[in-house]
Amino acid sequence: MTPEETTEKVPETVLELKNVSIFQKESLILNDVSLEVNKGEFVYLIGKTGSGKSSFMKTLYGDLPLRQGEGKIVDFDLKTLREKDIPFLRRKLGIVFQDFKLLPDRTINKNMRFVLKATGWKDPAKMDQQILEVLEKVGMKTKGFKFPHELSGGEQQRIAIARALLNDPELIIADEPTGNLDPQTSVEVMKVLQDINKAGRTILMATHDYALILKYPSKTLKCDGNKVFEVIQRAV
Numbered sequence: 001m002t003p004e005e006t007t008e009k010v011p012e013t014v015l016e017l018k019n020v021s022i023f024q025k026e027s028l029i030l031n032d033v034s035l036e037v038n039k040g041e042f043v044y045l046i047g048k049t050g051s052g053k054s055s056f057m058k059t060l061y062g063d064l065p066l067r068q069g070e071g072k073i074v075d076f077d078l079k080t081l082r083e084k085d086i087p088f089l090r091r092k093l094g095i096v097f098q099d100f101k102l103l104p105d106r107t108i109n110k111n112m113r114f115v116l117k118a119t120g121w122k123d124p125a126k127m128d129q130q131i132l133e134v135l136e137k138v139g140m141k142t143k144g145f146k147f148p149h150e151l152s153g154g155e156q157q158r159i160a161i162a163r164a165l166l167n168d169p170e171l172i173i174a175d176e177p178t179g180n181l182d183p184q185t186s187v188e189v190m191k192v193l194q195d196i197n198k199a200g201r202t203i204l205m206a207t208h209d210y211a212l213i214l215k216y217p218s219k220t221l222k223c224d225g226n227k228v229f230e231v232i233q234r235a236v
């Protein structure tokens with residue numbers, strides 16, 4: 001390899017897949033996927049139920065091993081990723097799910113503390129500062145003392161987004177983040193994701209919500225017929 005080949009694009013590419021096939025047990029779900037996501041992009045992943053969006057996302061955060069093809073994500077090689085590497089990979093990713101996944105038995109601040117401690121933070125003052133900062137980014141600075149059940153769905157999802165930001169992730173993976181929210185609340189949560197993207201973060205978001213895509217057009221990948229390909233949006 002020449003020096004040019006080894007250095008080109010590397011600093012800007014957050015995700016790169018080459019000829020990847022994704023399996024659930026013995027079933028081939030996605031075949032021959034090649035794509036790149038660059039730093040600062042906002043990318044949608046669409047496709048019918050069962051087309052493989054979640055399987056795709058799970059491969060990216062190490063929940064589903066990469067058995068075929070090559071994959072690099074935030075400097076980790078998915079092909080050689082071992083069980084013990086997964087917590088380190090997850091620290092560089094922010095993951096947001098449809099069902100929020102907040103711990104119900106503790107306040108928002110304690111949910112955040114739990115994540116920080118689990119990822120190696122020690123200094124209580126620094127932890128408090130970081131928690132306030134991420135809550136402020138999602139407009140929830142005053143809600144840290146509440147329990148998850150005391151918040152609406154949209155507020156819980158903002159908290160889940162704040163939690164995803166705690167370790168300053170290089171890529172945010174959001175799997176149907178508005179799937180449990182009404183249309184108006186979905187737009188509010190989407191605005192939060194848009195602001196985070198405008199501040200320079202890379203976001204990959206799986207969604208069924210075409211209204212959101214029309215309102216906030218961006219690069220769109222589609223899972224269909226065992227393939228993933230970029231779709232060009234028509235002007236509306």
Ligand SMILES: Nc1ncnc2c1ncn2[C@@H]1O[C@H](COP(=O)(O)OP(=O)(O)OP(=O)(O)O)[C@@H](O)[C@H]1O
Pocket residue numbers: 024025029047048049050051052053054055056223
């Ligand atoms: N744990 C599993 N074991 C076996 N098969 C699975 C498993 N999880 C998903 N599948 C299968 O893989 C295929 C893709 O599912 P996946 O959840 O990735 O689709 P999806 O596009 O995310 O769907 P949805 O939009 O409904 O969430 C489906 O046929 C599904 O039945």
